[in-house]
Amino acid sequence: MERRLKPDAFSKIMTEKKTEPTSFEIERKFLVGAVPPGLDRYPHEAIRQGYLALDPDGTEVRIRQKGDRFFQTIKRGAGLQRIEAEILLTRAQFETLWPLTKGRRVEKIRYDIAYEDYVIELDVYSGTLAGLLTAEVEFPSQEASAVFPTPPWLGREITEDKRYKNKNLAVQGAPQ
Amino acid sequence: MERRLKPDAFSKIMTEKKTEPTSFEIERKFLVGAVPPGLDRYPHEAIRQGYLALDPDGTEVRIRQKGDRFFQTIKRGAGLQRIEAEILLTRAQFETLWPLTKGRRVEKIRYDIAYEDYVIELDVYSGTLAGLLTAEVEFPSQEASAVFPTPPWLGREITEDKRYKNKNLAVQGAPQ
Numbered sequence: 001m002e003r004r005l006k007p008d009a010f011s012k013i014m015t016e017k018k019t020e021p022t023s024f025e026i027e028r029k030f031l032v033g034a035v036p037p038g039l040d041r042y043p044h045e046a047i048r049q050g051y052l053a054l055d056p057d058g059t060e061v062r063i064r065q066k067g068d069r070f071f072q073t074i075k076r077g078a079g080l081q082r083i084e085a086e087i088l089l090t091r092a093q094f095e096t097l098w099p100l101t102k103g104r105r106v107e108k109i110r111y112d113i114a115y116e117d118y119v120i121e122l123d124v125y126s127g128t129l130a131g132l133l134t135a136e137v138e139f140p141s142q143e144a145s146a147v148f149p150t151p152p153w154l155g156r157e158i159t160e161d162k163r164y165k166n167k168n169l170a171v172q173g174a175p176q
Numbered sequence: 177m178e179r180r181l182k183p184d185a186f187s188k189i190m191t192e193k194k195t196e197p198t199s200f201e202i203e204r205k206f207l208v209g210a211v212p213p214g215l216d217r218y219p220h221e222a223i224r225q226g227y228l229a230l231d232p233d234g235t236e237v238r239i240r241q242k243g244d245r246f247f248q249t250i251k252r253g254a255g256l257q258r259i260e261a262e263i264l265l266t267r268a269q270f271e272t273l274w275p276l277t278k279g280r281r282v283e284k285i286r287y288d289i290a291y292e293d294y295v296i297e298l299d300v301y302s303g304t305l306a307g308l309l310t311a312e313v314e315f316p317s318q319e320a321s322a323v324f325p326t327p328p329w330l331g332r333e334i335t336e337d338k339r340y341k342n343k344n345l346a347v348q349g350a351p352q
Contacts, residue, residue, distance in 0.1 A: 052250050053229035053237045059276075061229045061237050074228050076276045087272050093263045100235075100252045100261050 025138050026145050029164060032122060032133035033155035036113060039122075044111040047123075050101025051170055058082070060167060063089065063097050070094035104170040115151055125174075132174045134164060201314050202321050205340065208298060208309035209331035212289060215298075220287040223299075226277025227346055234258070236343060239265065239273050246270035280346040291327055301350075308350045310340060 049064035058078040064071045070089040077083055089097075106129060111122040118137050125132040135154055139145040158164045163175040225240035234254040240247045246265040253259055265273075282305060287298040294313050301308040311330055315321040334340045339351040 052252075053231040053235045055229040055231055059229045074273060074276050076228075083276060085272050085276050087269045089269075093265075096261050096263050097250060100250045100259060 026140075026142060027136055027138045027159070028145060028148065028157060029134060029136045029159045030150070030157050031155035032135050032153060034153045035124075035133070036122070036151070036153045039111055042111045042113050042122075044109050046107075047110050048105065048107040049166065049170075050098065050105040051167060052097060052100055054104070054167065054171070062167075063094060063101065065094060072097075106166050106170045116149060118148070120151070120154075125169075129169060129174050132169075134158065202316075202318060203312055203314045203335070204321060204324065204333060205310060205312045205335045206326070206333050207331035208311050208329060210329045211300075211309070212298070212327070212329045215287060218287045218289050218298075220285050222283075223286050224281065224283040225342065225346075226274065226281040227343060228273060228276055230280070230343065230347070238343075239270060239277065241270060248273075282342050282346045292325060294324070296327075296330075301345075305345055305350050308345070310334065 045067045047064065047066050049062055052061040052063060054060050055076075057076070059074065059076040062073045062075075064073065068091075070091060070093070071086055072089050073084065073086045075082065075084045105127065106125065107127045108123045108125040108129070111124070113120040113122055113135075118139070120135050120137050122135045123133065125134075137148065139148065161175075162168060163172070221243045223240065223242050225238055228237040228239060230236050231252075233252070235250065235252040238249045238251075240249065244267075246267060246269070247262055248265050248269075249260065249262045251258065251260045281303065282301065283303040284299045284301045284305070287300070289296040289298055289311075294315075296311050296313050298311045299309065301310075313324065315324065337351075338344060339348070
């Protein structure tokens with residue numbers, strides 16, 4: 001149930017207090033039983049991300065390359081006190097910081113798969129996480145989420161399984 | 177004994193392994209008993225810095241404004257494994273990140289005071305650290321460090337007192 005930032009909000013000041021639990025996106029996450037046929041026909045993009053720091057107070061500092069765009073995201077605090085900021089990085093800034101994420105990285109290719117009224121984001125991991133595939137879907141409401149007609153190639157639901165959060169995958173690797 | 181990066185190295189890739197303890201700068205740090213006369217005649221610059229994250233593995237993510245220049249510095253690991261990277265930030269990047277340093281900041285004015293063959297960096301803290309003054313001197317060798325003719329306005333030496341490290345001042349405030 002990771003909350004994501006909309007692309008159109010990038011590169012402006014994005015610090016915000018999350019005081020409204022209802023502002024969280026409603027997402028479900030699944031393992032992938034079988035790769036859908038013709039995967040390469042779908043739009044896809046290479047993503048690599050790594051964590052510069054994981055503070056026990058809940059703060060995380062993440063950098064991410066998505067295609068040819070580069071971001072740094074800070075999340076600090078927890079619950080109602082949680083705040084978040086994201087900045088665009090230049091490629092040079094990103095490349096300077098990347099070595100410091102060694103040992104806590106996630107690399108994957110993300111496919112955007114149109115299905116019914118939704119877009120399923122299918123992540124095919126590589127590197128130390130090779131073999132892992134997950135898929136995420138975002139919904140406009142709890143109701144829509146509940147009646148989602150899961151396609152047959154989706155496997156076990158892992159929405160509530162914290163081991164599959166990218167932060168934990170980066171540090172602990174794929175769950176056995 | 178904080179190691180600092182040379183200005184001419186900014187904005188290029190600076191990640192480096194510190195495998196040579198001898199590459200550390202030799203510095204001594206003091207409390208300041210009395211402000212030297214005519215302080216405002218010396219070159220000075222406002223500095224504010226804050227910590228985005230402090231990871232128990234020793235990683236710190238610091239942003240700093242020095243005059244009208246902005247930096248982000250990451251230090252990761254400890255001892256021989258310690259690596260460090262610094263990038264220049266734009267003002268907009270800095271201002272987006274600054275709110276997330278709330279509660280762990282240091283603000284000060286740094287005066288560069290020429291004294292004998294040295295430059296003493298005198299830091300006059302403000303904000304929650306108002307009243308604290310420290311001074312730091314860098315030496316070319318252990319020998320020079322040992323025979324430094326301390327000017328009378330310098331007080332107790334705090335080189336080995338970790339409470340005066342900026343990271344600890346930012347989090348814990350001024351020692352009592």
